[in-house]
Amino acid sequence: MDMFLYVDVESFVHRLDPRTKLLLMFLSFAVGVMFNNILILTAALALVVAYGALGRSLSNLKRIRVVLVMITLFSLVIWSIARPSGNRFLVFSVDGVLYGLMIAVKTNLMIVAGMIFLSTTKIEEIAQGLVKLKIPYRAAFAFSTAIRLVPMIVATSYTIIQAQKSRGLDLDSGNLIEKIRKYVPLMIPTLISVIRGTNIFSMALESKGFGYSDDRSNLLEIRMGGKDYAMMTAGLLILAAAVVLKVDHSIYDAWASIFPWGDFA
Amino acid sequence: MKDVFSMWKKTKMVVLVALCAGLYAALLIPFKGFVLIPGITEFRPASALPVVMGLLFGPAGAWGSAIGNLIGDFFGSLGIGSLFGFVGNFMFAYVPYKLWINFGKSSEGIGEPDLKSGKKILAYVVVSILGAAACALPIAWGLDLLGMVPFAALGSIITLNNSIPSILLGIPIMLILYPRIKKWDLLWTDIMDEDEIPVAGRLSRIGATVMTVSVLGGMIGGFLAAFGVGQGLLYSGFGAGGDVGSLGVTLVAGVGTAGLIVSSFIQTMPKKSS
Amino acid sequence: MSGTKSIEVKGLSFTYKGEGAVRAVDSLDLDVERGEFIVIMGPSGAGKSTLANSLNGLIPGFIRGKYEGSVLVNGKEARSTPVNRMASEIGLVFQDFEAQLFSTNVNLEIAFGPENFAVDRAEIAARIEKILRTIKLEGFEGRQPATLSGGQKQRLAIGSVLATYPGIICMDEPTTDLDPVGKLGIFNIAKELHEDSEFTLIIIEHETEEALNADRLVIMKEGRIVAQGKPADVLRDVAFTDEVGIMSLQIPKLLSELGACGRDDLPMLPAEGAEFFARKGLFLDRERFREMLDRDEARERGYGDTIVAVDRLSHVYPNGNKAVDDISLVIREREFIAILGHNGSGKTTLVKHLNGLLSPSSGSVTICGKNTAEHSIFEIGKEIGYVFQNPDHQIFADTVFDEVAFSPKIRGCPAEEVSVRVQEALEAVDMAGYEEKDPFSLSKGERQRVAVASVLSARPRIIILDEPTTGLDYKEQKRMMELIKKLNDSGHTIIMITHTMWVVSEYAHRVAAIKDGKVMMDGRTRDVFAREKELYDSFLKTPHIVSLGNMLGGTVLSVEEMKYCTGGLE
Secondary structure, three states: OOOOOOOOOOOOOOOOOHHHHHHHHHHHHHHHHHOOEHHHHHHHHHHHHHHHHHOOOOHHHHHOHHHHHHHHHHHHHHHHHHOOOOOEEOOEEHHHHHHHHHHHHHHHHHHHHHHHHHHHOOHHHHHHHHHHOOOOHHHHHHHHHHHHHHHHHHHHHHHHHHHHHHOOOOOOOOOHHHHHHOOHHHHHHHHHHHHOOHHHHHHHHHHOOOOOOOOOOOOOOOOOOHHHHHHHHHHHHHHHHHHHHHHOHHHHHHHHHHOHHHEOO | OHHHHHHHHOHHHHHHHHHHHHHHHHHHHHHOOOEEEOOOEEOOHHHHHHHHHHHHHOHHHHHHHHHHHHHHHOOOOOOOHHHHHHHHHHHHHHHHHHHHHOOOOOOOOOOOOOOOOHHHHHHHHHHHHHHHHHHHHHHHHHHHHOOOOOHHHHHHHHHHHHHHHHHHOHHHHHHHHHHHHHHOOOOHHHHOOHHHOOEOOHHHHHHHHHHHHHHHHHHHHHHHHHHHOOOOOHHHHHOOOOOOOOHHHHHHHHHHHHHHHHHOOOOEOOOOOO | OHHHEEEEEEEEEEEEOOOOOOOOEEEEEEEEEOOOEEEEEOOOOOOHHHHHHHHOOHHHHOOOEEEEEEEEEOOEEOOOOOHHHHOOOEEEEOOOHHHHOOOOOHHHHHHHHHHHOOOOHHHHHHHHHHHHHHOOOOOOOOOOHHHOOHHHHHHHHHHHHHOOOOOEEEEEOOOOOOOHHHHHHHHHHHHHHHHOOOOEEEEEOOOHHHHOOOOEEEEEEOOEEEEEEOHHHHHHOHHHHHHHOOOOOHHHHHHHHHOOOOHHHOOOOHHHHHHHHHHHOOEEOHHHHHHHHHHHHHHHHOOOOEEEEEEEEEEEOOOOOEEEEEEEEEEEOOOEEEEEOOOOOOHHHHHHHHOOOOOOOEEEEEEOOEEOOOOOHHHHOOOEEEEOOOHHHOOOOOOHHHHHHHHHHHOOOOHHHHHHHHHHHHHHOOOOOOOOOOHHHOOHHHHHHHHHHHHHOOOOOEEEEEOOOOOOOHHHHHHHHHHHHHHHHOOOEEEEEOOOHHHHHHHOOEEEEEEOOEEEEEEEHHHHHHOHHHHHHOOOOOOHHHHHHHHHOOOOOOHHHHHHHEEOOO
16 A cells, blocks of 8 residues: 555665654654744754655655645745735735745644654554553554554545445535535445444454453564664754754844844744 | 543454544545645544544544544644644544533433434534534644644634534434444443443533533633734634734633643542442 | 363353344354364354354353353363453454454564464564465565455465464354455365364355365254264255255255255266266257257347447556456347456456446447446436445445435435335335335345345446345345346346356356456356366356266256256156
């Protein structure tokens, strides 16, 4: 299934422990959240993209480009109309365009960081990482099973759409409320045929010893190595630098003054 | 909230979490393109599911809704918002089922959610709207706090976007699903041990009241605080120089969110039969 | 010698919660020796699955109800041992392979069981290697289960159960949802497992022919064992198998109905049958055979005009897979055509073009004179109805009436007209009187018939059926096919996808076999089934009676035909 973002190649980032990659993702989120300055955010985005290149995962940018472009356009348009201050060109305010751009970079930064994590980490590694982070096994199991089920359910719902279309269901006509109502013949069979499986599913699980004991072994082995500690240290250093930048006004102002119109702190 | 953790002991509940999450994610993904706020939310007919799953499968529906939303985010919108989305979507399913236990004036509650009377349908509409708002509250609070999206805009968009499918699609689905699920012994009340199912009672009633007040207070108070700093509802919320991340919104909506979570722990448990 | 017993069932009775006093299994006794291979057969509702689920304690541990008697597995009481602990004694494989796979790749799927038992990593790796060999999935280690074929998934499900090294395995209709290649894969594994003299194997099956390989055949009906013994001995009693409602072997059925042979000497297989014919001076009566060919021709003269025209159709999926490759096919009104082929052969892609669900990449499809590329599915749907394989993929309404009324309602019929059509459609599928019933609580066979009715209510001239008999027992299959035959007799053109060869031989007028997106064979059923070798090479096994006919020099399609054509009887 090529529904998922995972890119099956070898790379430095692929070989990192899932916990390391999870931490790096959250660090990117943190830096994104901390600043409202186009320059700083762009620099952070550049770092994230470089990390993505190291993980040979940038091919996925193409797959989520619609999302990225939409975020950018939406932010630009809505904020440039909405921001009241400053000079206007027609209905657009210059200040608003820059503010929109800043929000776009901020949001895209996080989306790209999330994409890199998913492109370089297998589902089973994520689940395994969660277990190592003391998330109970059963929750991690439910999570990874749900992911496995998604393509199956999508395929089932696709068949159901075809079956109902063959019987004359026309999803394109009618007003909004009628359209929403037309989802009933699609959703009911999907829900019923999936939920019907609960019993068999649980029976098959228990029949394979699920819950036999709390002590479980694991075929997959994930282990923190030197490169994990190196990457985590690098990430934390960057965060520390960001905190200094945030707290120390003199440094921050020096940065902000390079392009004062792009700063909204 | 105890049921939320003790349910993991039951294999069937674990499976229901996985199935609910899979269903929710599978129905979310095709609509990732119908974006309402890029990177944050989109038009979601799948929003009909959490309330239904909550009422049918209780805590398993809540976990399923939370995990399903997270998986949905894996398809191009994983970001900081996913954290708040996890909590919000958990509440989207959890609040309706919690409120249903002790809905109405009677100390017995209102009975099973088969929607077979006008009163029950009304109750369903009420808990759906509260669930929708309970989903919107932590998300809007969180993203406003981080300065990303204004509270009033996001809160109102999510609440509306969640309640419409929950009501329009949710009612017919519930009417058809409930009797079948009951027949197959898959209602959460049939799966869990009796002494682990919260029942109607004084504590449950207090919990429900605190929960309702928190959701409404956090949401409406949050709106008022947001208007105070110049925000507006829906898309107009992006305009008017609204100050994102203002103290008032952060406080009021934050208290609401906290109250929502605290109230989840207040419930009546049946007396141990042994 | 109780040490040699794998399973001892004593006085087992079970009543499901909410089923009143109906015992799904009723005072049942069954002993299984270590190393034995037994096959259990019986109509649906006989209690086979209930028995299977009792073996590892799913009943009564997981499924509630009233339980009496005892089940010992390797000396362990199944009732009081937790199901997950039983997993190291007995493995259970279910029909629905999708619901048995949980992991994101093949290796992890096999590792799942041993992991639960905290088997150490090196040992699990060793087991995986061994099991991949047994289930013939070497080279698939890292594959996601979702990307496997049905047969491979079921093999993986078996492997995942074998990984905890149980001494017994019980498979509950493992091949029902598989195509012929997939079925063969499972039977081969079963054979291999049986070679281990310590390994006990229990299979619940519908395919009578496969039961012949077992050490013992057990027949169940209404919760009881009604016969057991050497498969050949049990199956020789044709009157009995007919009565129980499992498919009788065709050769003994023919000869015992002809009264040509005493019960104990009845040959079982086509080759033995042909040898018997030669020994007793029986032969295929040429003149009578000729009459049958004339009947075929007369029927063809009765066909109407071209109703479906597929012209040089190709279809390429977005991923580049060319599923249909330059197929041309003309179907005339009132024909009954069966489409054969494996999963992935392109037959479903082909058929989905007929009602406009898919559009040709090149070539054209014309239905009742309308080009599907120029008309919507909605319009084409007035002429051609499509019954999908799984009725649960379309049923959504509260009552049978609403379900069947969906199509005419959505097409704007007035209320009176809708009731007339629903009435007519339900009568056609023998379900008048079911209007107010809840479609979800009907049996699989009944749900399948509701699905047919809900297509009939649009009054299409052509009906496509995708595997209409899958998952039904023999009696239900027969009933479904008689119903389709009736629709055909009343003027509907029938296009049917199926894997069930006896259904094709007894009911279809014409067969098109699809392979790799091309039509490999297309012709009268009689002519195609004469090419037994070619069919066999594509894993399509002709029914025994057809093989016998072919050996005797004329392709007959049913026991009735063979009876009519047998010459040389006193």
